[in-house]
Amino acid sequence: MRLLLVEDDPALQHELQQQLVRQNYSVDVAADGEIALFQGLEYDYDIAVIDLGLPKMDGTTVVKKLREKGRNFPILILTARDRWQDKVAGLDAGADDYLTKPFHIEELSSRLNALIRRCAGKASSTINNGPFTLDTATSQVSVEQISVNLSAQEFKVFKYLMLHIGEVVSKTTLTEHIYDQDFDLDSNVIEVFIRRLRKKLDPDSKHNFIETKRGQGYRLIDFTA
Amino acid sequence: MRLLLVEDDPALQHELQQQLVRQNYSVDVAADGEIALFQGLEYDYDIAVIDLGLPKMDGTTVVKKLREKGRNFPILILTARDRWQDKVAGLDAGADDYLTKPFHIEELSSRLNALIRRCAGKASSTINNGPFTLDTATSQVSVEQISVNLSAQEFKVFKYLMLHIGEVVSKTTLTEHIYDQDFDLDSNVIEVFIRRLRKKLDPDSKHNFIETKRGQGYRLIDFTA
DNA sequence: GAAAATGTTCAGCCCTTGTTCAGCTAGTAT
DNA sequence: ATACTAGCTGAACAAGGGCTGAACATTTTC
Numbered sequence: 299m300r301l302l303l304v305e306d307d308p309a310l311q312h313e314l315q316q317q318l319v320r321q322n323y324s325v326d327v328a329a330d331g332e333i334a335l336f337q338g339l340e341y342d343y344d345i346a347v348i349d350l351g352l353p354k355m356d357g358t359t360v361v362k363k364l365r366e367k368g369r370n371f372p373i374l375i376l377t378a379r380d381r382w383q384d385k386v387a388g389l390d391a392g393a394d395d396y397l398t399k400p401f402h403i404e405e406l407s408s409r410l411n412a413l414i415r416r417c418a419g420k421a422s423s424t425i426n427n428g429p430f431t432l433d434t435a436t437s438q439v440s441v442e443q444i445s446v447n448l449s450a451q452e453f454k455v456f457k458y459l460m461l462h463i464g465e466v467v468s469k470t471t472l473t474e475h476i477y478d479q480d481f482d483l484d485s486n487v488i489e490v491f492i493r494r495l496r497k498k499l500d501p502d503s504k505h506n507f508i509e510t511k512r513g514q515g516y517r518l519i520d521f522t523a
Numbered sequence: 524m525r526l527l528l529v530e531d532d533p534a535l536q537h538e539l540q541q542q543l544v545r546q547n548y549s550v551d552v553a554a555d556g557e558i559a560l561f562q563g564l565e566y567d568y569d570i571a572v573i574d575l576g577l578p579k580m581d582g583t584t585v586v587k588k589l590r591e592k593g594r595n596f597p598i599l600i601l602t603a604r605d606r607w608q609d610k611v612a613g614l615d616a617g618a619d620d621y622l623t624k625p626f627h628i629e630e631l632s633s634r635l636n637a638l639i640r641r642c643a644g645k646a647s648s649t650i651n652n653g654p655f656t657l658d659t660a661t662s663q664v665s666v667e668q669i670s671v672n673l674s675a676q677e678f679k680v681f682k683y684l685m686l687h688i689g690e691v692v693s694k695t696t697l698t699e700h701i702y703d704q705d706f707d708l709d710s711n712v713i714e715v716f717i718r719r720l721r722k723k724l725d726p727d728s729k730h731n732f733i734e735t736k737r738g739q740g741y742r743l744i745d746f747t748a
Numbered sequence: 749g750a751a752a753a754t755g756t757t758c759a760g761c762c763c764t765t766g767t768t769c770a771g772c773t774a775g776t777a778t
Numbered sequence: 779a780t781a782c783t784a785g786c787t788g789a790a791c792a793a794g795g796g797c798t799g800a801a802c803a804t805t806t807t808c
Contacts, residue, residue: 714786
């Protein structure tokens with residue numbers, strides 16, 4: 299597993315590198331945004347860990363430029379605790395997950411594992427799950443080869459579920475991932491979107507692809523299992 | 524999961540409580556150090572979140588005294604950003620992790636999960652016992668590879684038993700771990716839930732996995748032994 | 749600027765779930 | 779043997795979470 303680590307703080311950089319090497323990653327290190335971008339374009343990494351606060355070029359910009367050039371390996375971004383709002387910009391730029399500093403090394407590695415697993419099947423940026431297909435690049439969704447038109451929000455919800463197949467996802471989690479800042483919690487928007495998704499993607503409810511876990515959330519059934 | 528939340532700022536206290544309850548913790552709240560200590564000694568919590576800056580008795584002292592009395596549930600301490608130095612004292616006193624305010628609720632819950640997992644000595648988030656499997660992360664339960672749908676309360680009871688395999692667990696203990704504060708004790712809720720668990724998880728009673736110890740409680744059989 | 753599509757709110761219904769209860773069974777003590 | 783107690787069991791019930799269709803609001807499209 300080839301990993302690109304982008305971190306400017308020498309101490310943290312060193313520690314992370316050691317730990318990651320110990321976990322059998324081949325680690326390349328970059329200490330500023332420009333080097334990071336160059337490296338990221340030059341080599342084909344399996345995964346990248348990028349701190350957002352970087353000299354020369356901001357981490358968000360690095361992510362965005364990498365994605366523009368078609369690099370689609372998973373990216374996990376690191377943000378300082380007092381700047382956690384940046385995560386939204388980072389995720390919008392194309393990062394796949396984030397972690398707030400300081401964190402425990404175990405946390406990082408479990409996130410990395412999850413990311414790799416999650417992104418394993420989407421080399422082509424399309425996720426397949428039984429009759430359902432989602433292309434993250436073109437924002438296309440189809441059921442049994444027939445393309446379905448989803449609105450922006452519907453797509454966000456479905457995408458999140460497709461990226462977390464088999465996991466129980468709470469309504470709060472969904473809300474938080476769909477809206478930037480906090481949102482009126484006693485609203486039933488999510489229920490409505492779920493309803494519309496079920497209607498659009500499975501009108502005859504022959505798949506029952508979204509399970510309801512009362513009091514806990516929703517779960518997209520894993521058809522590959 | 525029974526959680527003790529110690530926080531004196533009413534607004535933060537309220538918000539945290541809501542969020543934690545939403546994540547299926549049974550939350551008891553204490554607003555000053557003395558109450559916190561009393562509660563911590565009185566009940567058997569699964570985890571505690573303690574702010575260091577408290578009226579009447581300092582958070583560090585609370586942690587120290589709890590540990591002196593042999594309470595060994597994991598403790599996460601909260602420190603204000605401008606007093607982050609205190610965290611060292613807190614960790615020395617016996618806390619297991621810390622978080623600097625302000626923080627994002629997601630961060631807190633992922634820390635709590637990590638703590639619980641780490642302190643339970645379970646590397647993975649799934650617990651196996653003979654034909655029974657419980658995944659604490661996804662709240663999934665299965666018997667002989669077939670997943671079974673448990674309600675929230677049923678799950679809480681089963682989870683507690685699975686975390687205490689082979690131990691005799693009294694009905695009072697179970698009640699205390701499932702509900703906040705006091706609960707009408709001359710009720711047979713637990714019996715009902717046990718009944719439903721036996722029915723759902725072992726319909727033909729071929730495993731007899733929950734033993735009844737008359738006058739003492741229930742015991743989940745250890746199939747690994 | 750009008751029409752269409754999308755986002756959000758609302759009210760009523762449905763059904764799971766939590767809880768209680770009453771009658772029953774099986775250990776335990778007298 | 780008898781009475782007593784703890785636990786078992788099925789059913790009843792109420793409350794709340796989730797579902798749903800439609801209305802209202804907002805944004806996008808033309």
